[in-house]
Amino acid sequence: MKRVEDNNRLQMMSSDEKGIETENKEQSWKPFFHLLRSVKLPWALIIVCTLVNLLQSQLGLLFPQYTEKIYAGDFSREIAGTAVAVVLGKALCMAVYQYVGRYTSHLNQMRFQNYIWRKLSRLPLSYFEKHEPRDLISRNTEDTLTVGEFLSYGISRILSTVYGFAGAFILIFGYDWRLAASMAVCLPLCYIVGVIAGRYYFKMNNRLQGKLADMTRYFSAVLPYITLVKLFGQENREEKNGEDWIERYYKTSFCNTLVSTAVSFATTMTTVLQTLVIILMGVWLVRDGSIDIGDWIAFYMYANMLNNSFTIIMNIWGELKRNQGCCARIAAVTGIPAEENPGTLGAGEISGDMEFRNITFAYHEKKVLDNVSFTVPYGKMTAVVGPSGAGKSTILHLAERLYTPDEGQILWGQKAAGEYELHSWRRAIGYIPQDAQLFAGTIRENIMQGVTGDIGEEQVRRAAMQADALEFIESFEKGFDTEVGENGTKLSGGQRQRIAIARALLMNARILILDEATSNLDAEAEYAIGQTLKELRKDHTILMVAHRMDRVKDADQIIVMEHTRIQGSGTHEELMQSNELYRQMVDLQAERIAV
Numbered sequence: 001m002k003r004v005e006d007n008n009r010l011q012m013m014s015s016d017e018k019g020i021e022t023e024n025k026e027q028s029w030k031p032f033f034h035l036l037r038s039v040k041l042p043w044a045l046i047i048v049c050t051l052v053n054l055l056q057s058q059l060g061l062l063f064p065q066y067t068e069k070i071y072a073g074d075f076s077r078e079i080a081g082t083a084v085a086v087v088l089g090k091a092l093c094m095a096v097y098q099y100v101g102r103y104t105s106h107l108n109q110m111r112f113q114n115y116i117w118r119k120l121s122r123l124p125l126s127y128f129e130k131h132e133p134r135d136l137i138s139r140n141t142e143d144t145l146t147v148g149e150f151l152s153y154g155i156s157r158i159l160s161t162v163y164g165f166a167g168a169f170i171l172i173f174g175y176d177w178r179l180a181a182s183m184a185v186c187l188p189l190c191y192i193v194g195v196i197a198g199r200y201y202f203k204m205n206n207r208l209q210g211k212l213a214d215m216t217r218y219f220s221a222v223l224p225y226i227t228l229v230k231l232f233g234q235e236n237r238e239e240k241n242g243e244d245w246i247e248r249y250y251k252t253s254f255c256n257t258l259v260s261t262a263v264s265f266a267t268t269m270t271t272v273l274q275t276l277v278i279i280l281m282g283v284w285l286v287r288d289g290s291i292d293i294g295d296w297i298a299f300y301m302y303a304n305m306l307n308n309s310f311t312i313i314m315n316i317w318g319e320l321k322r323n324q325g326c327c328a329r330i331a332a333v334t335g336i337p338a339e340e341n342p343g344t345l346g347a348g349e350i351s352g353d354m355e356f357r358n359i360t361f362a363y364h365e366k367k368v369l370d371n372v373s374f375t376v377p378y379g380k381m382t383a384v385v386g387p388s389g390a391g392k393s394t395i396l397h398l399a400e401r402l403y404t405p406d407e408g409q410i411l412w413g414q415k416a417a418g419e420y421e422l423h424s425w426r427r428a429i430g431y432i433p434q435d436a437q438l439f440a441g442t443i444r445e446n447i448m449q450g451v452t453g454d455i456g457e458e459q460v461r462r463a464a465m466q467a468d469a470l471e472f473i474e475s476f477e478k479g480f481d482t483e484v485g486e487n488g489t490k491l492s493g494g495q496r497q498r499i500a501i502a503r504a505l506l507m508n509a510r511i512l513i514l515d516e517a518t519s520n521l522d523a524e525a526e527y528a529i530g531q532t533l534k535e536l537r538k539d540h541t542i543l544m545v546a547h548r549m550d551r552v553k554d555a556d557q558i559i560v561m562e563h564t565r566i567q568g569s570g571t572h573e574e575l576m577q578s579n580e581l582y583r584q585m586v587d588l589q590a591e592r593i594a595v
């Protein structure tokens with residue numbers, strides 16, 4: 001039910017609350033240029049695109065001159081031939097530009113996505129706790145798509161359009177300065193429309209992306225728990241919630257369309273006004289005899305070119321502002337420092353006892369461990385027990401270096417954790433979490449996950465047998481090649497855990513860390529794994545969190561946790577004599593079994 005409540009809580013949370021938009025409110029170009037510097041872009045192709053587009057603009061500038069000559073009655077082969085060559089050349093340039101542009105666009109997207117993916121996979125765990133996966137996915141899909149495409153076409157379009165605009169502007173002065181001056185009448189208006197439009201594009205795009213992220217977050221939060229929705233008869237409620245999110249997105253989208261249409265209308269009106277001024281001025285000058293009709297037609301074509309260029313510049317400006325928002329969102333991920341990994345010592349140097357020395361740790365503001373010190377002796381079994389929420393699992397997370405202690409340090413073989421290379425450290429630990437997570441793939445792939453070196457079929461089978469998983473694996477038609485489904489959903493909780501145990505065993509880790517690893521197993525399987533653990537104790541160090549007190553009786557050392565602190569430690573017998581909390585837990589367990 002908790003999940004459904006969580007989903008409903010999502011209903012109340014907008015993207016503003018989750019900080020999606022707040023990250024992007026500042027209209028700075030820094031992230032844009034930072035990305036340009038960080039990602040290796042195919043500059044040679046971008047330059048080719050730009051040159052071809054510039055050539056296209058240049059050919060476009062030539063065309064009115066030949067039209068003017070034809071209007072003036074010059075039908076010579078040279079003029080007609082050149083005019084045709086100009087038109088064909090322009091078409092060819094367009095085709096090359098499209099082809100190279102698309103190719104460059106795909107390359108850009110690929111490089112952006114690789115860059116963000118590399119950054120994402122190295123971010124600290126705490127980052128993923130604060131951000132919805134959906135937001136992160138959207139940064140590496142929708143945002144990179146927009147930026148990648150813009151950088152392939154956008155740069156060349158900006159340069160060639162500005163070139164065409166400037167060329168046409170200079171050429172029209174060659175006809176009659178009064179006509180040229182009439183063009184300038186509307187320029188301030190164009191500027192104002194451009195600035196206002198840019199601001200709106202930036203804001204609207206951010207809002208739209210935020211609503212899209214909200215909507216998809218809602219769906220991805222509810223669909224995996226559709227069983228709970230059905231079990232609690234929440235279909236109508238979730239149907240309504242989903243419709244609300246869809247409506248919110250489309251309202252913003254319609255609003256966006258309205259703003260875009262208004263900007264487009266303002267742009268068109270500005271160009272219409274400009275054309276009107278030119279026509280009136282042209283008619284006046286032709287009647288006056290200051291210019292002939294051929295000049296006026298050429299001028300008119302250039303003026304149209306200027307208008308078109310202006311519209312294109314406005315569109316590019318809008319795209320630039322959209323890209324500014326995308327870059328800000330991407331930079332919000334890529335700017336986060338990666339997991340700290342300054343150590344150099346390799347796996348070969350890991351040995352001896354693991355020591356927690358004066359560890360204090362808080363999740364954000366909430367203190368979970370307060371000055372905790374204990375040693376996990378080499379080759380022995382240490383069990384951590386205590387009431388729910390006492391901080392037991394957190395100890396294991398710190399041992400895995402998923403988080404860094406706020407104070408104190410973890411040592412292994414007298415050397416601080418920070419001196420060891422992070423991945424070597426983690427590979428030296430076989431971690432079996434409370435809720436065993438599996439990757440989508442086959443059982444074999446999951447058991448072999450994280451294992452380096454050559455591993456034969458026999459070793460995989462042995463690990464599965466030790467974890468008491470062989471029997472159920474072989475009962476499947478495809479055996480080790482059975483697909484486990486996303487996050488192992490095609491297997492039962494107990495089966496998932498046994499695969500996780502086999503995985504940890506195959507890693508041949510120096511220390512095995514178990515978090516309630518047998519809680520999902522039936523009595524028979526639990527007994528079998530208990531026996532395996534006994535075997536493993538002979539040559540493994542084991543650190544284990546357990547709720548079942550009978551499972552920890554024979555541990556070499558038991559740590560009793562309560563409210564962020566260690567309340568006591570010793571063997572079962574010692575604690576039974578000296579520790580009231582421990583005795584209570586043992587009695588409670590006995591009562592439960594009796595019931």
Ligand SMILES: Nc1ncnc2c1ncn2[C@@H]1O[C@H](COP(=O)(O)OP(=O)(O)OP(=O)(O)O)[C@@H](O)[C@H]1O
Pocket residue numbers: 129363364366368386387388389390391392393394395
């Ligand atoms: N990622 C997290 N972010 C914020 N708080 C957390 C996080 N993980 C755990 N906590 C909080 O820290 C406290 C200790 O959690 P922990 O999982 O270590 O307890 P535990 O003793 O293992 O509990 P249990 O026996 O129920 O599994 C709890 O109050 C929990 O709500």
